[in-house]
Amino acid sequence: MGYRWYHANLSDWRSLTMLNAVGIDVSKGKSTVSVLQPGGTVLKRPFDVVHSSSSLNNLSRFIQHLDGETRVVMECTGRYHEPILHSLHDAGIFGSAVNPHLIKNFCSNTIRKVRSDPADSRKIVRYALDNRASLRQYSTMDTTRTQLKTLNSQMDFFTKQKVAARTNLISLLDMTYPGVNSLFSGPAR
Template structure:
């Protein structure tokens, strides 16, 4: 006797229904508030059912987590499923109904139809959820940093044009850059050229000492001569200085948040079994590695390589009917946008570094030489990269599983 529990989660409540094979309804859809009392009542009820019980819930942001935690702690089989899989479930009806009870019934039918393939939620998924949440925040602050940087450069173009191109020092561990620190002290060209070369040299040397930068003797004269040729649109007024200082502080704050999250993501990802394998792949570093692991999740849930490329939305579409077969199709783009973004960034790394011995770069270069458009060869390269990723990580997890078995079983 199978009891399929369909749970449609929302922000403060979930709608639950229980059905058995042949469409036998054990419990009509009912609402459960996300409070400890009502969730405990739900657990007690599900444990009282005769036969095997499996619950399925959609991964809807963070709304499903209270229910998942309560059922998992109680030892009840719970599977968190991608909503797109539920959406593809057959309705067997010409009517299009969108309501919480209807969604709960649809999820329950999905549980029955895919009973043997349901994957139980595990504590390892908790780590992956944390990593995915961190990646979401990382993306949020990265967007803030891009906007803050563009805004700051726009302001400085009116007081000290091109100041962001005066230095090529790499960013520090806290995300700050030398040109930003320099612009905070010398925010207007008159801060340089009006005080004379000698005074500027002394102030620049003090600036380098304060911020722990190497002082180059020829640099002050170079900066001074360049400042003399620049045209400032805004006058050297207090209000403009305030705006620029606030913009620099905002940029530095966003950069600091990003570096903290980058470090935390890398540390958290290192606890997962596939970390070393992922980090060994060319083009993957301490930023892209945790992002890939966060967005892809556990590769064991993908039955084949085409499944993971479809999840990322970099698989070519299919358009066939009768004798007609379209040769060139657009990518589906149905999967994770954050994953596609990370994949395109990795493809950019390949194109910039040109590792001629890497199969992904060889594939990219061949497609580009054939005259394929940018999006076509980038998407094709991302597809090939994901297939290699899937093969290596799948093999890694299999080897770890074999190593954990007793000698007679392995």
């Protein structure tokens, strides 16, 4: 009984150590990448990746060559994270974009406020290790959802502009031609 338990847990431990977590702190033109394994084993010190197709392809190849299962996590920062997620998805790598508020509140028990890209990427990679079971993988459906949200916000914006222009026109008509509304058959404005 003890022998089986030991070997079962030993194999679980080996599979756990083969789990890699990649944390990416996304900025406008570049991102900072950290790679850790459970227990805080640093596989690669934080390094920067420029948002060019060749650099993102190199990053994808680097992640694919890591031994074991790899999960990549980044903050959902406007639109800057999208090219990275697309590149990882096309390469068949698990990628997840997480709400920045969740990462900000994660492990905030330090006295010093260290704000640097390498420190942020290390915080993201620790979040990935602790929450690996609940991470939601990026899918192409996310692209469709993003496009629909963009179209909806543009429609709202143009509708508000149309209403504002109509209200302004009615106000100008009332100031320059009082009583002009009686010439139209529509409702009084």
